[in-house]
Amino acid sequence: xxxxxxxxxxxxxxxxxxxxxxxxxxxxxxxxxxxxxxxxxxxxxxxxxxxxxxxxxxxxxxxxxxxxxxxxxxxxxxxxxxxxxxxxxxxxxxxxxxxxxxxxxxxxxxxxxxxxxxxxx
Amino acid sequence: xxxxxxxxxxxxxxxxxxxxxxxxxxxxxxxxxxxxxxxxxxxxxxxxxxxxxxxxxxxxxxxxxxxxxxxxxxxxxxxxxxxxxxxxxxxxxxxxxxxxxxxxxxxxxxxxxxxxxxxxxxxxxxxxxxxxxxxxxxxxxxxxxxxxxxxxxxxxxxxxxxxxxxxxxxxxxxxxxxxxxxxxxxxxxxxxxxxxxxxxxxxxxxxxxxxxxxxxxxxxxxxxxxxxxxxxxxxxxxxxxxxxxxxxxxxxxxxxxxxxxxxxxxxxxxxxxxxxxxxxxxxxxxxxxxxxxxxxxxxxxxxxxxxxxxxxxxxxxx
Numbered sequence: 001x002x003x004x005x006x007x008x009x010x011x012x013x014x015x016x017x018x019x020x021x022x023x024x025x026x027x028x029x030x031x032x033x034x035x036x037x038x039x040x041x042x043x044x045x046x047x048x049x050x051x052x053x054x055x056x057x058x059x060x061x062x063x064x065x066x067x068x069x070x071x072x073x074x075x076x077x078x079x080x081x082x083x084x085x086x087x088x089x090x091x092x093x094x095x096x097x098x099x100x101x102x103x104x105x106x107x108x109x110x111x112x113x114x115x116x117x118x119x120x121x
Numbered sequence: 122x123x124x125x126x127x128x129x130x131x132x133x134x135x136x137x138x139x140x141x142x143x144x145x146x147x148x149x150x151x152x153x154x155x156x157x158x159x160x161x162x163x164x165x166x167x168x169x170x171x172x173x174x175x176x177x178x179x180x181x182x183x184x185x186x187x188x189x190x191x192x193x194x195x196x197x198x199x200x201x202x203x204x205x206x207x208x209x210x211x212x213x214x215x216x217x218x219x220x221x222x223x224x225x226x227x228x229x230x231x232x233x234x235x236x237x238x239x240x241x242x243x244x245x246x247x248x249x250x251x252x253x254x255x256x257x258x259x260x261x262x263x264x265x266x267x268x269x270x271x272x273x274x275x276x277x278x279x280x281x282x283x284x285x286x287x288x289x290x291x292x293x294x295x296x297x298x299x300x301x302x303x304x305x306x307x308x309x310x311x312x313x314x315x316x317x318x319x320x321x322x323x324x325x326x327x328x329x330x331x332x333x334x335x336x337x338x339x340x341x342x343x344x345x346x347x348x349x350x351x352x353x354x355x356x357x358x359x360x361x362x363x364x365x366x367x368x369x370x371x372x373x374x375x376x377x378x379x380x381x382x383x384x385x386x387x388x389x390x391x392x393x394x395x396x397x398x399x400x401x402x403x404x405x406x407x408x409x410x411x412x413x414x415x416x417x418x419x420x421x422x423x424x425x426x427x428x429x430x431x432x433x434x435x436x437x438x439x
Binding site for chain 1: 155202205206209212213216217219220225281282285289428431432434435438439
């Protein structure tokens with residue numbers, strides 16, 4: 001025999017793991033995870049982040065992304081990923097995270113002086 | 122052997138963060154979601170973006186009313202695509218608001234509880250099919266004037282959403298103008314219908330730019346932060362200057378006897394706007410405020426079972 005509760009204003013109802021629970025209308029939508037959407041504009045280009053949407057599962061997220069972000073042939077391929085699964089660097093672009101590449105000027109071709117009379121370089 | 126621990130810098134103090142934020146704004150660089158930002162900047166943006174998103178969603182209703190009464194399959198397909206775009210614009214904007222920590226279901230609740238506003242223009246009724254054309258021409262035309270500068274808004278996700286919106290808005294305006302040109306080539310009755318729609322929508326369209334500059338409480342800070350780029354009055358003037366020649370080509374009269382070209386400035390002078398009406402409509406007393414909110418509430422509540430079913434299905438297949 002399950003426990004009984006009157007919480008929710010529907011009269012006394014049984015509770016417990018075996019009783020299906022109807023999610024409250026106002027909270028169901030909030031439970032849909034947030035997906036970030038990436039679209040490949042055409043063959044030869046990278047997927048680019050275009051925005052986000054909520055969907056109940058991965059497949060629905062792809063369908064919703066098609067309707068929302070490619071109504072005018074803006075893409076040939078869509079990636080969706082749950083926002084919670086993305087790991088990001090610290091927000092600050094002056095962060096020490098990016099400092100190591102700042103002083104390595106020798107990684108750029110302009111670091112090397114080549115006489116003007118050397119062709120094709 | 123253990124790896125050396127990384128040196129983590131101490132968290133910068135608020136003054137340093139503020140200085141960095143100010144420098145980003147001063148350099149006309151974009152603020153991105155994970156940057157530090159003043160609380161007032163965040164709140165102001167959520168208010169503006171939510172209001173903008175709500176306008177797109179409520180804006181589906183006046184034109185949606187004509188979907189089942191479109192005069193041809195061609196017009197119906199066009200109108201359907203346009204109303205679908207408005208839904209899309211709302212979604213781009215809610216997506217931008219969420220990067221600021223807002224919750225989109227919560228924003229919808231606030232709209233339905235009238236705690237957040239939407240554009241006053243959508244509280245007017247669409248009485249004839251000419252209204253569909255005039256909304257595309259004038260209302261979307263005014264929206265373009267407002268939105269093009271927002272493509273350079275200081276908040277990155279808002280600016281990017283606006284770029285997407287503006288690309289699609291051009292179709293909206295052109296389909297409206299073409300619809301009106303078609304009607305103007307028709308019968309006297311059709312021409313009268315177009316003129317009547319112009320008479321009803323002209324002044325509310327001018328009100329879309331918001332209160333005059335000396336009575337716009339949020340404008341100065343918004344401009345300083347680069348969220349807004351031009352004042353309400355400047356954008357309104359631009360819209361009038363763009364629209365007068367379009368009205369002449371169409372062959373309609375704009376309902377303002379004071380409308381005249383100022384030879385010194387090359388810009389059009391126009392009559393006084395009835396700000397009492399604007400405030401009344403914003404306060405909830407426009408012709409359709411109650412109907413618009415009631416329908417949005419019904420869409421949320423009556424369709425809740427669909428979202429619940431999808432959640433349940435996802436749960437079973439997880």
